[in-house]
Amino acid sequence: MNARLIPAEDDISGRRDADPVRLTFEGRTLTGERGQTIAGVLLANGIQSWRTTSYDRRPRGLFCGIGVCYDCIVTVNDERDVRACQRR
Numbered sequence: 001m002n003a004r005l006i007p008a009e010d011d012i013s014g015r016r017d018a019d020p021v022r023l024t025f026e027g028r029t030l031t032g033e034r035g036q037t038i039a040g041v042l043l044a045n046g047i048q049s050w051r052t053t054s055y056d057r058r059p060r061g062l063f064c065g066i067g068v069c070y071d072c073i074v075t076v077n078d079e080r081d082v083r084a085c086q087r088r
Contacts, residue, residue, distance in 0.1 A: 025050070039065070039072050039084035050074060050084070 008016055018033035023041060032041030039062045042050060049059035051073065063071035065085045072084040 035088060037085055038074060038076070038082070038087050042084065 018035055021032050021034050021036070021041070023030050023032070023038070025042065025045075025047065030041055030045045030047075032044060036044070043062065047061070049061035051060050051071075052058060053060060060071045062085055063069045065072075067083050067086045070081075070083070073081050074084045076082045076087065
């Protein structure tokens, strides 16, 4: 089971529900929790890839999750090349 699916009241780590946040991705409104990364919100909403390679259009999404690779880059409010795994 994914830890994010455990209700806060059942989580032994003492996690509390965070304030909800909303973001728009390709015209779709997604919900997440304050403090989650953009990649975390996308993944929690079932989106596993959000860009394609320029050469052969292969899907890309989260790969390393720590900002080393460039697979998760997105455009945020007209700012290009934002790493979704690091931006909250």
